[in-house]
Amino acid sequence: MLQYQAPLEEFNFLAHKVLRLSELLPLLPEHHHIDADLFRATLEVGAELTQEQLLPLNGSGDAEGCRLEQGGVKTPQGFKSAYRLFQENGWPALTVPLSIGGQGFPGTAGVFFDEMLASTNLSFSIFANVREGVLRCVDRFGDERVRSLFSDKLASGEWLGTMCLTEPQAGSDLGLIRTTAVTQSDGSYLLSGTKIFISNGDHDLTENIVHLVLARTEGAPAGTGGLSLFVVPKYQLEVPASANGVSVIALEHKHGIRANATCALAFENARGYRVGELNRGLACMFLLMNSARLAVGVQTVGLTEVAYQNALRYTQERLQGRALNGATHPDQPADPLLSHIGVKSSLVQQRLFIEPARLLCAWVGTLLDEARCHPDDARRKQASQLAELLTPIVKGYLSQHAGTHISSALQLFGGHGYIVETGMEQLLRDAAICPIYEGTNYIQSLDLLGRKTLSDQGQRLGIFLSHIPALAERLRQRPGLEGVVTTLASWGAEFEPLVQQLSVDTVFNRDVVGLVAPDFLELLGTVVFGYLWAWIADAAAPSTSDEKFLRSKPALARLYFSEAEVRVPSLIEKLKRNASRLGLLEQIQLC
Amino acid sequence: MLQYQAPLEEFNFLAHKVLRLSELLPLLPEHHHIDADLFRATLEVGAELTQEQLLPLNGSGDAEGCRLEQGGVKTPQGFKSAYRLFQENGWPALTVPLSIGGQGFPGTAGVFFDEMLASTNLSFSIFANVREGVLRCVDRFGDERVRSLFSDKLASGEWLGTMCLTEPQAGSDLGLIRTTAVTQSDGSYLLSGTKIFISNGDHDLTENIVHLVLARTEGAPAGTGGLSLFVVPKYQLEVPASANGVSVIALEHKHGIRANATCALAFENARGYRVGELNRGLACMFLLMNSARLAVGVQTVGLTEVAYQNALRYTQERLQGRALNGATHPDQPADPLLSHIGVKSSLVQQRLFIEPARLLCAWVGTLLDEARCHPDDARRKQASQLAELLTPIVKGYLSQHAGTHISSALQLFGGHGYIVETGMEQLLRDAAICPIYEGTNYIQSLDLLGRKTLSDQGQRLGIFLSHIPALAERLRQRPGLEGVVTTLASWGAEFEPLVQQLSVDTVFNRDVVGLVAPDFLELLGTVVFGYLWAWIADAAAPSTSDEKFLRSKPALARLYFSEAEVRVPSLIEKLKRNASRLGLLEQIQLC
Incomplete structure (x- = not known):
């Protein structure tokens, strides 16, 4: 059985010492009522909820899975009451704006709360998460009727949501x-067609389900330019509610996230309401897609964190072999696994991934807040562009590497890691x-190199690179980190000529982009992680002696470099x- | 559902054009009766068996799993009759020496046949495979009584076997x-104790099961120097057979290989027979462990091959998007996935792994034949030492990378790859x-760097490196491969100073070995793969036009380099x- 302790110290360190939210939030009208104490206290309550309510359902939910009964999906035992508690305690409203009935916590709080959800129960977290993206689409692009029909129910979590793209x-x-x-x-529409791989496609957690559906109106052009976006409830909105022509064709059997209901849905003259302009559906959907991509990155952090915690615990307890430099526990029949340098090194590799991955997600969460409501126009624009650059890295780079680190953690258990009951x-x-959903990682890499870098003439990339000198300047005053400064600056200088070469090469052969995009994602991800480690080391350096967990961070940063x-x-x-x-x-x- | 076509052309190319078995086998007394035609024809029949009998049981066996009923393990539906066919057709005897009732095929034939087993049904292949190692232990270290009791039944596959190490x-x-x-x-022994994670621990495929058990006699020293090896049948050998104090405590629920019975076994005064000298059990067991480690490498080749074949087929059929340089199939609604350069590149990466991995296994299979029965003493010794060096690479390097390539193949299916029914x-x-069983990969890396390189003063490594100049000389005559020659030679020259530095560093701190062992495995694996690609390119270069599958090999080799x-x-x-x-x-x- 897995154990989990929410890394609350890390959350507060990143929020307040690294991202310095207490300086930023007072400037943001949507979030200025949140201070460090409320932030901390809320995450503590969230930690309790996830540790006590969701973790115990993780293994059992996986074993039981969802079931399709009489056309409807039943979630595994315990999910319904856990969701009720989750909803009644107001968690769905955490980062929903005050203006539409939410609590207005900043994105960083949402990122950390979602990480705890993912650490303790990924399937549950997927049920809980899509809804807010649907709400933001409805709130931003829906007309008054649509907003009045759906916003409140989505904000409170009384109804959950889905994204219906794939066919x-x-x-x-x-x-x-x-x-x-x-x-x-x-003014409404009747939708007909088949959608597949729909997370949360059907379930018994809420009375109604709000599907956000990409579809084509009569006479619309072919291709993505003919797609419009619609909101389609499972049940019609009259009282008493009647079915709305949405039925479950199949409940998928999957490799994982087995407690989440991944459905194939048939829409047969299902009544829907357009959200956003005609034929601009994809652009509207991207608001949701981008938050979904951030959510995937957060999921990978949650999963690697819980894998790491359990591997660390096991390697402290399991006695096996003797350390190469001589017994560390001569009174025991063998030394703990953690006494072996290769075991420690594997765990450190996991930390080298998790810490910057978490900061990256939290940073993007903050940038999206700034992009939405910072009073300075230029700051809003810059934050938006930087978030756009970093989103494919959050989704693609993190999910590309998370599996390797979880596999390393599992391997530290030896044969026990391969046994279902261990949980790893x-x-x-x-x-x-x-790596697959919300746009495959190959799509992410094409987005990063093609759209966000080459087509952008390197502008978004330039915003990221422009952050390096200021950090380097601060780091110069930290003893022991001089090497980090030099390397970081030298990496920054490599990008301009490289992007220029790739631009020229691409003119001669468009396949250059398609070939090197994954390598470019890997390169920029590695450099962004370097920037994040440098940032963490800088913030941790002046730590006082009572902050024990901060002491290793400068050495971790140097090892990363x-x-x-x-x-x-x-x-x-x-x-x-x-x-x-x-x-x-x-x-x-x-x- | 997975499809599979055994890569018979590749097998024959490696056996006859690369490894040149038709020159070697006539020199080996155990194998000189096998010629290229018999080799080819036998693998063809083996391909039919695996494709037609085992592949259809792969998904169903995984879904059904083994069951523990009334103290005994039942294998999934179809396994029993498939095993009967397998046994009656003589496959267990394929590589068993003629002298003990086998067919005396060379190790390479066994490697290729086992690859087909692993491609079509890994769980079945594990049932089938351990037995031959048990037989070889019994034949080499057992006294006359032990051999007369067990050899024939093991050689014919009438009984299967296990290795009981872990507790x-x-x-x-x-x-x-x-x-x-x-x-x-x-002169017999009564064994008592608990063994866990025993593959094939119990089942209904054969009437008896032969456990090879590491145990400690009374008064034996602590540590590995006090272990002796015993052969313990599930049923006593008198007629009528009665139970022998071996019972199944648990049948494990596992991540994969669910159709194989991984058991915890209790031995309670179970009658066993010593195999080999007292307190030398571990050395005897290593004969079996080394063949088991080769088998793991072969398994990874089989699994990546079948993953690759299915991904290639899917990307030819699935229409999605347009190639970056313009539509390749303008008459279709979209181009096949394979038209996208990134998709092709991913498949090529899989090929860059599979081909040298297969050759590496086949080469070690040949080296083990030479080590056993080459008439030249020096050649025997050299082959043995080279096989010892390469074994941790076969087990550790191949299994470390196979998962990444299978994951890449799976991701080419998009969401369909995540669905159970697809089979990926x-x-x-x-x-x-x-990466876990038969010695974790970390153990493999310590074995490679510590025992096989540093403690060996680089002698085994020197044997490998001494192969490079001759290959380079041949390659110099192949147009287009000059760069490969230069690089390979330069890599070879790097090892002496590197190993010297590591030797010195280790004197000061033994943890150096423990820290860098995985990196050294990665380095030597990468260089060995280079050598193998160069070897393949050399053998493929003079191909005639009717050998279409050979034409891409020089370009693959150059891309690898x-x-x-x-x-x-x-x-x-x-x-x-x-x-x-x-x-x-x-x-x-x-x-």
Whole structure:
């Protein structure tokens, strides 16, 4: 059985010492009522909820799974009452703006709370999470009727939500979507079509479910430019409620997240309401997609954190072999696994991932707050652009690496890691969805290099790079971190010529982007992690002696740089060799 | 549902064009009756068996799993009759020496046949495979009575076998084993103790099961030097057979290989027979362990091969998006996934792994044949030492990377890869045991760097390195491969100074070995793969036009080198920095 202690010290350190929320929040009208004490106290209550209510349901929910009975999905035992508690205690409203009935906590609080949800019960967290993105779409793009019908119920979590994009023939290529929407005299639409892989597609947690659906109106152009967005409730909104032509065709059997209901849904003349302009559905949906992509990054942090905690505990307790430099526990039949340097090194690698991954998510959460409501126009724009650059890194880089670290944690258990009852193997299965959903990682890498870097003339990338000198300046005053400063600055200087070369190469062959995009994501992710480690080390350096958990951070940062220093040049060299790699790929016939 | 076509062309190419078995086998007394035609024809029949009998049971066996009923394990539906067919057709005897009733095929044939088993049904292959190692232990170390009791039944596959090493308190640290063996007046022993994680621990496939058990006799020294090896049948050998004090305490629920019976076994005064000298049990067991480690490498090849084949097929069929350089199939609503350069690149990465991995296993299979029965003493010794060096690479390097490639293949299916019915996710779960069992990968890396390299004064490593110049000389005559020659030679030259530095560093701090062992495994694995790609390219170069599948190999080899050229120096640099990394690790407190 897995154990979990929410890393509250880390949360508060990142929020207040690193991101300095107490300086920022007073400037943000939506969040200025939240101070450090309320932030801390709220996360403490959230920690209790997740540790005591959700963790005990994680293994049992996985074993039991969801069931399809008489056309409806039943969630595993305990999920319904856990959701009721979750909802009645107001958690759905945590980061919902005050203006629409929420509590107005900043995005960082949401990121940390969601991390605890993911650490303790990923399937439950997916049920809980999509709703807020649906709400934000409805609130931003819906007309008064739509807002009045759905906002309150979504804000309170009385109803949950879904995103209906994928169809059997349309996965990464949404331009192939066929679901139709036929306009009605009252301004509503009747939707018909098949949607697959719909998380939370049906369940018994709430009385109604709000589907956000991409569909094509009559006469709309082909491709993504002909897609509009609709909100379609499971039950019609009249009283008494009647079914609305949405039925469950299939409940998927999956590798992981088995307690979440992934459904194929048939829409047959289901009544829906348009959200946003005609044929601009994809742009509206992207508001939700971007928050979903941040959520995936947060999930990977939660999963690696709980895997790490359990591996650390096991390696402290399990006695096996003797340390190479001599017994550390000569009174015992063997030394604890943690006495072996290779075991410690594996755990440290996990920490080197988790800490900057958590800060990255929290940082993007803060940037999205700034982008929405900072009083300074330029600051809003810059925050928005930086968040756009970092989003594919949050989703793609984190989910690409999380599986490796969870697998390392599992392997520290030896054969016990492979046994279901230990709980580690579920984490590996659950995490395996993260590289796939909300846009595959290959799509993320194309987004990062193509749209966010090359098509942008490097502007968004420039915003990130412009942050480096100020941090370097602060770090120069920290003894022992001089090497970090030099390396970070040298990395920053590599990007301009590299992006220029890639731009030129792409003019001659568009496949250059398609080939090197994953390498570019890996490179920028590695450099962003360096920036984040430097930031953490800077904030931790003046720690007083009672903050024991901060003492290792400068050494962790230096270790990160020591290893990344040899990887970054090899990644850059690989990117530069794209022409010869493309040439060789063309000579290779796979079939 | 997974599909599979055994890669027979590749098998024959490796056996006859690369390893040149038709020159070697006539020199080996145990194998000189096997010619290329018999080799080819036998693998063809084996391909039919695995494709038609075992593949259909793979998904169903995983879903059903084994069951514990009335103290005995029932295998999933179809396994019993498949095993009967397998046994009656003589497959268990394939590589068993003629002298003990086998067919005397060379190890390479066994490697390729086992790869087909692993591709089509890993759980079944584990049932089938352990037996031959048990037989070889019994044949080599058993006295006449033991051989007469067990050899024939094991050779024919009438009985299957297990390896009983692990106990609850003794996993990687076998010195902690507590199972006792009490000597009896007739020379037999009574064994008592608990063994866990025993593959094939109990089942209904054969009438009896032969357990090979590490245990401690009365008064034996503590640690591994007090372990002796025993063969313990499930049923006593008198007629009628009666139970022998071996009972199933638990049948494990596992992440994967769910159709294999992983058991906890209790031995209560179970009658056993010693195999090999008193207190030399571990050395005897290592004969079996080394073949088991080769088998794990073969398993990873089989799993990545079937994952690759299915991903290739899916990406040819699935239409999604348009190629970046313009539509390749303008008459279709979208281009096949394979038209996207990033998709092709991912598949090529899988090929870059599978081909040298397969050759590595086949090469070690051949080396073990040579080590056993080559008429030239020096050749026997050299083959044995080289096989010893390569074994931790086969087990550790292959299983460390296989999961990544299977995960890449799965991700090419998008959301469909995450669905149980597609079959890909089972491969990922099954493959996850490979880094763990038969000695964790960390243990493999310590074995490679500590025992096989540093303690050996680089002698075994020198044998490998001495192979490089001859291959380089041949390659110089192949146009287009000059760069490969230069790089390979330069890599070879890096090892002497590196190993010298590590030897010196280790004198000052034994933890250096423990820290850098995984990096050294990664480095040597990467270089060995380079050697293997160069070997493949050399053998493929003079191909005639009717050998279409050979045409891409030189380009694959060059691509491998193009990518490894930038990775190898960074790995070497990382290894050299061990002192500063150790210093930083010492400053980091994890708890």
